[in-house]
Amino acid sequence: MILDSSLNITLDNSNNAVFRILGEERFKITNAGPDIGGRLQFSNGRYIHASVQDDPDVDELRFKASGHLDEPLRIYGGSNYNKRVGIGRLSESPSRPNEDMSRFGLDLQDTGNGYLYGLRLTNDTTGTGGSNGACIYYENSNMYVRNFTGGPxxxxxxxxxxxxxxxxxxxxxxxxxxxxxxxxxGFVNSNSGGAQRHANWNYLNSSNNSFKQLNGNYGNISIFVGGHISINGVIVCVSDKRTKTNIYPMNPVKSLDNLRLLNPVHYYYKDFINNPSQLQAGFIAQETKHVLPTSLEMAGQSIPNILASASYYVDSFKNKIIQFSDFDTSKLELDNSGNFYPYLRVFDEENDIELPYWITISKILSSNSIQIETKEELPSRVFVYGQYVDNFHLLHYHRVFTTFVASMKEVDAELQKEKLKTLELQREMNELISLVQTIQK
Structure with missing residues (x-):
């Protein structure tokens, strides 16, 4: 071990320096002196370099392997670089990871086939890349994910x-x-999971304009539309006798009695944005179920019972609050147990976008404010559409129609009876006229 006048320490083996510590903050395992301060340097150009500067904003740690012109890995410290890491050519300039505000920047050299691989994945069995691996890369302003094996x-x-x-x-x-x-x-085959598991979407074929079907393996699929449906064609229903059992005729007399109890009404929709704004005609499902119970079905769906702008904020106790500008919370929909339905349908008022996550009412605070629960952050201004309920009433109009047809059969039967009576009376009248004429002669 040699300590020279410059306070450099050298450990040698037969006058061949293999380990040197220089007083200028340089450290090297090699047979030549380290040329840059703050560097742990090995032979053949390999080194680890750590900057030691008065400015704490530019601290960095660099790594270099033999044969590389640049440092393929840098770890940046200090407030300017916010603990970022650069790998590949991103490591050449400490500003590049800072410019794109990434904690981790990665870039590799051109492979020779025109691709700049940002992240290359090796094969889990062979440990090699190339044709056995995968990569994420950038090319011509596009980002690609590629599997070299040709697999999925x-x-x-x-x-x-x-x-x-x-x-x-x-x-x-x-x-x-x-x-x-x-x-x-693929969908979950349940009341709360979506549509039929084996449903397929098809469309008009561009080559021959042949009509394709939207159907499932068993010919049954349900579609719920919150607005209205416009078609340029026909609606076809399954009615093959071979699909039905326990067939018996409807009672036309009872059907006529039911028809007399039905109450057709005119109305307007509350939500005229998603529904037509013009005057409508139809039935009220809650009224119709007392006349035709089988014509009704319950479903989970939102109802437009609020339709009010509101402000959202977090109070000093970190409670999340929605305060309505024009809605009385006493009008919230209640379930059969007298509790309010907890889930809300909410929109970002400024951007007119429905928020795609659950927002739950946890407490009613006043006549115009509620406390909510959500894991997401809401905008300061929201539009509350309404509550999700589990007893949304759906009316099967085809059952009303079949009742109408059955009742018309009864009306027609009564008319036919009256017609026969009229014909019989006409026949008897003709006989009387003939008899009177005979007597007069």
């Missing part, structure tokens, strides 16, 4: 596959493992 790209949540982009370009979502169509969706 899959996304998982909680260990289960949620979405797959197959090698044929088709996309499967919701448990679809091998999609065979451009977009193939």
């Amino acid at each position: 790209i899959k996304f998982k949540t909680k260990g289960a596959q949620a979405m797959v982009i197959a090698s044929n370009g088709c996309i499967g979502i919701g448990g679809i493992t091998n999609p065979m169509y451009t977009l193939q969706l």
Whole structure:
């Protein structure tokens, strides 16, 4: 060990320096002196460099391997760089990770085939990349995800596959493992989960304009539309006798009695944005169910019982509050137990966008304010559409129509009876006229 006049320490082996500590904050394992302060330097150009400067905003730690012109890894410290990491060419300038405000910036050299790989993934078995791996890269202002094996790209949540982009370009979502169509969706077959599990969406074929079907494997699929449906064609219903059992005729007399009890009304929709604003004609479901109980169905759906602007804020106790500008909270819809329905349908008032997450009423604070629960942050101004209820009334108009047809059969039968009576009276009248004429002669 040698300590020279400059306070440099050298450990040598047969006059060949292999370990040197210089008084200028340089440290090296090699046979030549380190040339940059703050550097742990090895032979063949390899080094680890840590800047030691008076300015705390530019602290950094650099790593370099032999044969590289630049430092492929830098860790930036200090307030200017906010603990960011640069890998690849992003490490050349400490400002680049700072400019895009990323905590982690990654960039690799051009591979020779025109791609700039931002992140390259190796094969889980061989540990190699290239044709056995995958990458995320940037090219011509586009970001790409690529699987070099030609296999699919899959996304998982909680260990289960949620979405797959197959090698044929088709996309499967919701448990679809091998999609065979451009977009193939899987649904939960339950009252709260969506549509029929095996539902397929088809469309007009661009080559021959042939009509395709929207259907499921069993020919049954339900669609709920909150507004109205416009079609340029016909509505076709399944009516094949082979699909039905226990067939018996409706009682026309009872149907006529029911028809007399039905109450057709005129009305306007409260929500004229999602519904027609013109005068409507129809029935009230709550009234019709007392006449035709089988014509009614209950569903979970939002109702437009609030339709009010409101302000949102968090108070000093971190309670989340919605304060209405023109709504009385005593008018909130209650369930059969007398409790208010907790879920709200809410829009961002400024951008007119429905908020895609649950907002729950936890407490009524006053006649115009409520306390809510949500994991998301709300805008300061919201529009509250209404509450979600579990007894939204749906009316099957086709059952009203069949009742009308059955009652018309009874009306027609009575008319036919009256017609026969009239004919019989006409016959008897003719006989009387003939008899009178005979007597007069």
